[in-house]
Amino acid sequence: MEHQIDIRSEQEEITAIVRMAHSGDTIACRRESQFEICKRALVEAKLVGITIQLLDDDGYIIRQTSSKKRSQVNGPTFNDRQLAVIKALEKVLAHCKKEGISLIGYSDELVALPTSIAGTDLASAYAIDVYTSGCYRGADGIDSLLTQ
Incomplete structure (x- = not known):
């Protein structure tokens, strides 16, 4: 499921959206500050399989991050x-x-x-x-x- 964060959404509302997300969900926002709030909330909630996207005015993804367990990452990883x-x-x-x-x-x-x-x-x-x-x-x- 895709969740769109309203440009006027504040921290509490954004955090609630992230906490309600399920594995496979995508959360899209248009402000850098909202993207950072989403990332912090995702880490704090320890959710796996959630993708957060920062979109530009034309709807293109300019930044993206996804949560995974360390065991899910293939290839060379950081020790x-x-x-x-x-x-x-x-x-x-x-x-x-x-x-x-x-x-x-x-x-x-x-x-x-x-x-x-x-x-x-x-x-x-x-x-x-x-x-x-x-x-x-x-x-x-x-x-x-x-x-x-």
Whole structure:
């Protein structure tokens, strides 16, 4: 079954929709904040087999996530240590947002900018290259990741 979240829906209503979903259901929303609420509610409810989609104004899927048990994932997966590192990175990124730092991918480089100037003509003058130890590749470098 597909559930559409109204653009005016608030957190409580969105959480209730997620909790009532069954395996195989799809929940579609149009706001980034609603997508994030759906993801958090899905994790908290520990539901399996639910797909959450973020749609653009034309109804195209621009982001999607599905819940699965670890045993359902085929192929190479992250080990527990790698998952802990990813969680730590997510915490660091949350701190970046809190402190007003935007991380922007320019070609194959990752740069940090004060959020207040991100997207302005001054951005490149204030950009600081982030040393990623070779683990970040921009869209231009995706082919090199696939051949490694």
